[in-house]
Amino acid sequence: MARWEPGAAERLQQAALELFATRGFEQTTATEIARSVGLTERTFFRHFSDKREVLFHGQQVFARAFLDGVTGAPPDASPMEVVASGLRSASSFFPDERRASSRLRQSVIDQNPALRERERHKLASVAKDVAAALRERGVDQTAATLAAESGATVFGIAFTQWIREDEQRSLADIAAEVLGELLALARQSAGAEKGASRSCSRTGAG
């Protein structure tokens, strides 16, 4: 059996991000990544199935964090409150120490259509899982899909903001703010549609 390399996965990830960002994703091989931190190709493939996996390694953990927040919400929480709980939990997966490497990772992904696609697909599949979890809580299908997709939208916008160069707030704070802005937009529209006096009587589609 190959010997254990302490922190090998983390070292490989950091090296990969830097090489991808400077040389380009396509132009960097797994062997080069391994060699740049004094490890072998074999060690690389003990941790990652290919160089793409280095970028999407945390994906499962992120999806689970989002879902844990959803399933952990109080039983009487409204669908949007459940999603808010999912967002808080998912945000805890991105503490401020990760901001720099998340930024670097995003710059690599933004430059490569196939990686962008995989990233989009990831968020879409988290939304699907969240919708399923909401249905299990008794939410009807349309409401579950709407709430879950809104959660994915809010996460995407908040994440983009979080990795901006001048941003200092935590991802959880930004996500809460963006979700609040979505709710405000909806209220604003409802108010304009109906007029204040009818705000209690009509709640369906316009």
Add this chain to the structure above:
Amino acid sequence: MARWEPGAAERLQQAALELFATRGFEQTTATEIARSVGLTERTFFRHFSDKREVLFHGQQVFARAFLDGVTGAPPDASPMEVVASGLRSASSFFPDERRASSRLRQSVIDQNPALRERERHKLASVAKDVAAALRERGVDQTAATLAAESGATVFGIAFTQWIREDEQRSLADIAAEVLGELLALARQSAGAEKGASRSCSRTGAG
């Protein structure tokens, strides 16, 4: 110059959909599509750059319809009202006569990851254009992105419902209802958050 074939594009589209649905997208060639309606490969390529284009031919028109609704909304409309106007306009691109072929088209797309991806990408790029149009109306970037992405989400859910076998309502009606449900979900959450008169605000899906 090749002679003009009346209705050739429409005949090719219908034939392509049927061949894709019965034989599979990958297994069908442009030549076979053309021959099945007594046309030549050359005629096919006068109308479409490849067999994928047969499926995505209306894409530009759909995107323009959505944007026309956005730019045509009254100047004082709230972002969500602007999106509602875009949804109404986009829905007019799918009259009930198109339901059967839209259903067939979707069954082809659902079976092919690359086509699904192109479809997702299409909706994402419409959302991007709508967000840009909202910013031009003076809406700030986060609100514009949220409203536009919500519009894309609502359209996707409404369209999926519209092509169900047992569905009779128009796409415009379904889209208005789904948007209304999103607004109700947001109000419900806002009410619970603020503790303001839950009996008024909790009326959405449960």
